[in-house]
Amino acid sequence: MNVSRVAKTGGPVTPLFPPMDIGIDQVLVDGDEVFFHQAPADIFAVPKTGGTPRHVWHGVEDERRGMHLDAHDLYFSVTVPQGDISLPGHHFVVRVARTAVVP
Amino acid sequence: MPTSGGPGWGSSGGDAPPGDCQAPLPAPTSCDPIAEACGDATAIAGASDAYVYRTALTAADGGSSARARAALQALYRVSKRGGDAQWIREVSYLVDFEGDDTALYLVERTEDPLTMKVSARVDDEETVIGETHHTSGNTYWNTALTRTLAGVVAYDDLGPTLPSFSHVTPTKLVLLADAVEGEYLGSAPAYDGERLFFTWNDPPFDEDGSGPLHRALVSLAGDTRPSSPATPRPASIHPWRSTPTSSTSPPAIRATCPACSRRR
Numbered sequence A: 001m002n003v004s005r006v007a008k009t010g011g012p013v014t015p016l017f018p019p020m021d022i023g024i025d026q027v028l029v030d031g032d033e034v035f036f037h038q039a040p041a042d043i044f045a046v047p048k049t050g051g052t053p054r055h056v057w058h059g060v061e062d063e064r065r066g067m068h069l070d071a072h073d074l075y076f077s078v079t080v081p082q083g084d085i086s087l088p089g090h091h092f093v094v095r096v097a098r099t100a101v102v103p
Numbered sequence B: 001m002p003t004s005g006g007p008g009w010g011s012s013g014g015d016a017p018p019g020d021c022q023a024p025l026p027a028p029t030s031c032d033p034i035a036e037a038c039g040d041a042t043a044i045a046g047a048s049d050a051y052v053y054r055t056a057l058t059a060a061d062g063g064s065s066a067r068a069r070a071a072l073q074a075l076y077r078v079s080k081r082g083g084d085a086q087w088i089r090e091v092s093y094l095v096d097f098e099g100d101d102t103a104l105y106l107v108e109r110t111e112d113p114l115t116m117k118v119s120a121r122v123d124d125e126e127t128v129i130g131e132t133h134h135t136s137g138n139t140y141w142n143t144a145l146t147r148t149l150a151g152v153v154a155y156d157d158l159g160p161t162l163p164s165f166s167h168v169t170p171t172k173l174v175l176l177a178d179a180v181e182g183e184y185l186g187s188a189p190a191y192d193g194e195r196l197f198f199t200w201n202d203p204p205f206d207e208d209g210s211g212p213l214h215r216a217l218v219s220l221a222g223d224t225r226p227s228s229p230a231t232p233r234p235a236s237i238h239p240w241r242s243t244p245t246s247s248t249s250p251p252a253i254r255a256t257c258p259a260c261s262r263r264r
Helices: none
Strands: A023-030 A034-040 A042-049 A054-058 A065-069 A073-079 A091-097 B042-046 B064-067 B074-079 B086-088 B094-099 B104-109 B115-122 B125-133 B144-148 B151-155 B164-167 B173-177 B195-201 B215-221 B236-241
Touching: A023 A065, A034 A065, B042 B074, B094 B144, B104 B144, B125 B164, B125 B173
Parallel strands: none
Antiparallel strands: A023 A034, A034 A042, A042 A054, A065 A073, A073 A091, A091 B042, B064 B074, B074 B086, B094 B104, B104 B115, B115 B125, B144 B151, B151 B164, B164 B173, B195 B215, B215 B236
16 A cells, blocks of 8 residues: 555556555645554655655554644544453543654 | 543543533643553643543644543543643534634534534534435435545545535535435545545445445536535536545524533
8 A cells, every 4th residue: 555646637646655565544635745644553754746754653553543734743642442442541632743753 | 421530630520610511631741551552742632531532623722622522422622732621512412523724613413313413613602504414315324524625524424325515614514516426435525625536436345345346536526516405516527547446504602601611
């Protein structure tokens, strides 16, 4: 799976990076970058023009819900279910800088 | 909604504000006990006795995110920079919510199972801006909201045939396309102010029921708005170069609760 670009009027489809054996479940486009969430718990950014994805955030296998973007940060919520049960108090709304890089 | 809890962070216990307002949720100091789930992100909201159901982002005063607590759901607002989360109101029949730079929009069930209402909150003033109705032959239906480059769009996210799309504004629902002919709606729509983009699934599930077998990305262009409610103008569908993969409003309700805000 990868992320591709195509003109709104149609035409050739251009991958932004080579296909990878990953699952992508949300894509946000803003400015010059495309942010995507790779299941289960990673966020990457890649230029609209293509290139090597930058690793923005890494968590653990979770039930991430939604991803929002403004000029500075990404916002989403995380939780870690205990078995099949999602416990109260194990849910957070979090923020990470859109320029962040996972070491 | 629980109104008491342990002494730890985020519990809604303590001295309750007057009326049906609920106390703010103190900001978490960390992601404990699930620090690993947050990675290098900063926790800006949480509660020791609740679940985060969904979040939305607005731009007012640095923006806010809203969240709901399970069982008895409620909306809370917290600054993007963190701090205590302020209770907004209970949302017992919440279906979905989403924000844009102007408003927070809510979809709620009504007593009529075939009708849902859509509201907009601007500066703690809430207005019902319209309703959605179940008109297709689908067994199940829903009204979902999605934020696009040109604002929030309402649609049915349960893979319907003959889907309809509306632009959600602080004052009204604007029908963009009604009963679009095609296959099964396969994705949340994108909208740039002129065109809608979404995928069709055909069939909706593959042989083992695990997901769509074929998808096609399409745009819905031209004047997709009906010339009048009674005589909708057919929308024009422009299949793209397919990228097949395998796989009349009530008055505004003003908030008066001094501690937070609420409807009356």
